[in-house]
Structure formats: C-alpha cells, structure tokens
Amino acid sequence: MSFSFSLNATDGAARTGVISTPRGEIRTPAFMPVGTAATVKAMMPESVRQTGADILLGNTYHLMLRPSAERIDRLGGLHKFMNWERPILTDSGGFQVMSLASLRKLTEKGVTFKSHIDGSKHEITPERSMEIQKLLGSDIVMAFDECPALPADRERIAESMRLSMRWAQRSRDAFGDRPGHALFGIQQGGLERDLREESAEKLREIGFEGYAVGGLAVGEGQEAMFGCLDYAPGQLPQDKPRYLMGVGKPDDIVGAVKRGIDMMDCVLPSRSGRTGQAWTRRGQVNLRNARHADDPRPLDEACSCPACARYSRAYLHHVVRSQEMIAGMLLTWHNLHYYQELMGGMRAAIAAQDFAGFEARFHAQRAEGDIERL
Numbered sequence: 001m002s003f004s005f006s007l008n009a010t011d012g013a014a015r016t017g018v019i020s021t022p023r024g025e026i027r028t029p030a031f032m033p034v035g036t037a038a039t040v041k042a043m044m045p046e047s048v049r050q051t052g053a054d055i056l057l058g059n060t061y062h063l064m065l066r067p068s069a070e071r072i073d074r075l076g077g078l079h080k081f082m083n084w085e086r087p088i089l090t091d092s093g094g095f096q097v098m099s100l101a102s103l104r105k106l107t108e109k110g111v112t113f114k115s116h117i118d119g120s121k122h123e124i125t126p127e128r129s130m131e132i133q134k135l136l137g138s139d140i141v142m143a144f145d146e147c148p149a150l151p152a153d154r155e156r157i158a159e160s161m162r163l164s165m166r167w168a169q170r171s172r173d174a175f176g177d178r179p180g181h182a183l184f185g186i187q188q189g190g191l192e193r194d195l196r197e198e199s200a201e202k203l204r205e206i207g208f209e210g211y212a213v214g215g216l217a218v219g220e221g222q223e224a225m226f227g228c229l230d231y232a233p234g235q236l237p238q239d240k241p242r243y244l245m246g247v248g249k250p251d252d253i254v255g256a257v258k259r260g261i262d263m264m265d266c267v268l269p270s271r272s273g274r275t276g277q278a279w280t281r282r283g284q285v286n287l288r289n290a291r292h293a294d295d296p297r298p299l300d301e302a303c304s305c306p307a308c309a310r311y312s313r314a315y316l317h318h319v320v321r322s323q324e325m326i327a328g329m330l331l332t333w334h335n336l337h338y339y340q341e342l343m344g345g346m347r348a349a350i351a352a353q354d355f356a357g358f359e360a361r362f363h364a365q366r367a368e369g370d371i372e373r374l
C-alpha cells in the first residue's frame, strides 16, 4: 500500500481530507501530539490514541542523541520501541540543532554541533538526516532545512532559504525509493512573499509527497503569521498535504486551518498540562489558581476526558499544587482531548460548509471566559 492524500471537501481555503499510509489513515486537518523522546510525556500511547490522535511527531535531534537511531533500529524501529503502531512523522533535526545544541557550525555540507546532553560532537547533513529518519522507521520524513529566527534581514533569509532548497534536493536524492513512506519538502522565505514563491517553485520542481510551511511561529507574532498564511499555502500544490510546523495555540490552529493548512504539531497542550494549565472551549484555565480550591465542578462539564468526567476542579487544583504526577497526566490528557475535539469540529464544519459558523462559535465561547467562580 502506498502513501496518498485525498481531499473530501473544501470551504473557502479550508480543506478536509484523509492521508492514507500503510500504518493507518490520518484525518485532516490533523493535530500531531509531540513525542519528543519516544514518549508523549505523561501519557501512555493507548491513551494518546484515545484522545483521537491519528499520528505522532518524533524529534530526530533528541532520538539521535539518546538512545540513538542505530539502537532504535536494532530494537525494531521507533513504532515498536515506543509501542505506537500508527503513523509517525519525524522532523529533520535542523530546527532543534539551532535551538538546543551548542557550538553549532553551519556549512554547505550540513551542521556540526555539540550535544546539549553530554557535549559530544555530532554532524547532521541532509544525507545523515534521511538515514536517521529511515533507521527510526518514520512514515513521514521531513527534508533537512535551516530556519533563521525572525526578525532577520532579507539577505539572511534569502541566503538561508536557497541553502535549504539545495538541501531539499539532496534530501530527495538521499531518501531513495521507499514505497509507503513520504518525504515532505519545507518552504522557507520568512515573511517575504517573493522568497516564499521562489522556495515553493523550487520545491514543486523537485517534487514531494507533502509540503510544510516552515519558518513561522518563530517569534513573528500571530498577525504576521496569518499575513504569511494568507498566501503561502496557496503557493504549494493543491493536491498534497500542507503542514504548518510548531503551531500552536487553539486560535492559531483555527486561523491556520482557515487559510488552508492540513497538519500541525505543537508541544503546547502536553507542556502546559504539566504546569497546571488547561485549554478549554472557554479559553485557558490555570488550575493553580486558589479560586478552584473548593470547586466541586468539573473543569469542563461538556468534556468527556477522564480529567473532566471523573474529577473536580478542587481535586485538579490539589494535585497541581501538591506536584503529584497525576496532575500532569490528567491535564495533558484533557488538553490533548480538547485539541483533538477542536480538529474534529473543524473537519465536520468544513464538510458541512460551515467553517465560518464554527469559527464564530469558537471565538464567541472563548470571549465568554471561564465559568463564574463559586
């Protein structure tokens, strides 16, 4: 069985469809929980699946350093290693080398750096990134790219984008013929429309199974990001999945889907779950807040996740304050459940040609804010 993408419906620029892979279908628009070190922190894989996730994201940079791609390969690949049978997308390692490693040296060939864990020296090139992602057994492999932090001047962005396009070609050449697996190219060009178009043209020329809008959510702010998304997805092929990397908050996600994005990932729901923050239909709720201490009501009475169905705000507040492990477990579950419900709601709305109505209800409910305190 091969990798394919079919669109079921569109509403304005928003799209809903299905990505088919030998490891299962991915309903789009899709949110991918982040399983950095071969685990979505605080969650069992079967629980992640129960929230409605069709696909996980794994981080090449983290896994190559510990426990190493070669070890995971010897142990049967990442799916078996972490007990997740469904599709996995891996990033190329480039972004995290830039954000986490020290003593980085960037050349035409690739990047050398020191591990943030033990200081050991490593190199990632487009060829090595393809090799690592193959050893991991990733279903969707990302091309190796370089992403400058914004703001950056136009010359720096152009130079970096052209290097990434040469690396995209080398990634395509090194990926080889792998039926059932996909390689996604990554569009760069910052907030410069003509550079985005030049990048998209080069990627279309090389040819990929999917395309990411890269280089956003790196400090430019929502308004600038949406400004770029007003044209960037339209520069990429209509008939292939479009992935916005590292986004985001619920309102970022709704705005991105509205503009034609099919896939997203973000650590936010899992990371904030470990710090007592919940994302709900009514916006963000901080369970550390003393107002919850005597509140017997659920976090969200309309949510069917275990945190909402079986526990009170008072209990969640107590375990957050006591730093009990179950606090991170319950709130991560709730946040991932909420994100997946949001995606499901958007898929249904696009299919029913009611995305505008969905968006209006989404914003109206958040504007109301959290339930009145007792």
Ligand SMILES: [Zn+2]
Pocket (backbone or CB within 6 Å): 299, 300, 303, 304, 305, 306, 307, 308, 309, 334, 337
């Ligand atoms: Zn819940």
